[in-house]
Amino acid sequence: MKNLFSLLERFRKVLNKDTLTKEVIIKVVADKTRVKLLSEWILLRDGVLEITAGASAKNEISLREELIKSELKEAHQILISKFLYK
Numbered sequence: 001m002k003n004l005f006s007l008l009e010r011f012r013k014v015l016n017k018d019t020l021t022k023e024v025i026i027k028v029v030a031d032k033t034r035v036k037l038l039s040e041w042i043l044l045r046d047g048v049l050e051i052t053a054g055a056s057a058k059n060e061i062s063l064r065e066e067l068i069k070s071e072l073k074e075a076h077q078i079l080i081s082k083f084l085y086k
Contacts (some may be wrong), residue, residue, distance in 0.1 A: 032064050040052075049081045
């Protein structure tokens with residue numbers, strides 16, 4: 001029974017990793033730019049962060065890309081190599 005619990009716990013952590021990463025990205029972007037994003041608007045794949053948002057939100061984020069990248073890298077170990085806006 002203990003082995004089953006530990007196995008399920010490992011699966012839960014792996015499956016929730018994407019959700020936790022998106023929450024951290026949303027929080028950092030909100031702290032640096034005051035832009036509130038939804039988790040559906042964010043896609044992180046192979047170091048490329050795709051953001052779907054309005055023009056003013058995209059402009060605010062693009063002005064502070066380096067601050068966001070450094071905060072995510074240093075504090076949360078999330079590496080972003082490129083931002084894409086849709």
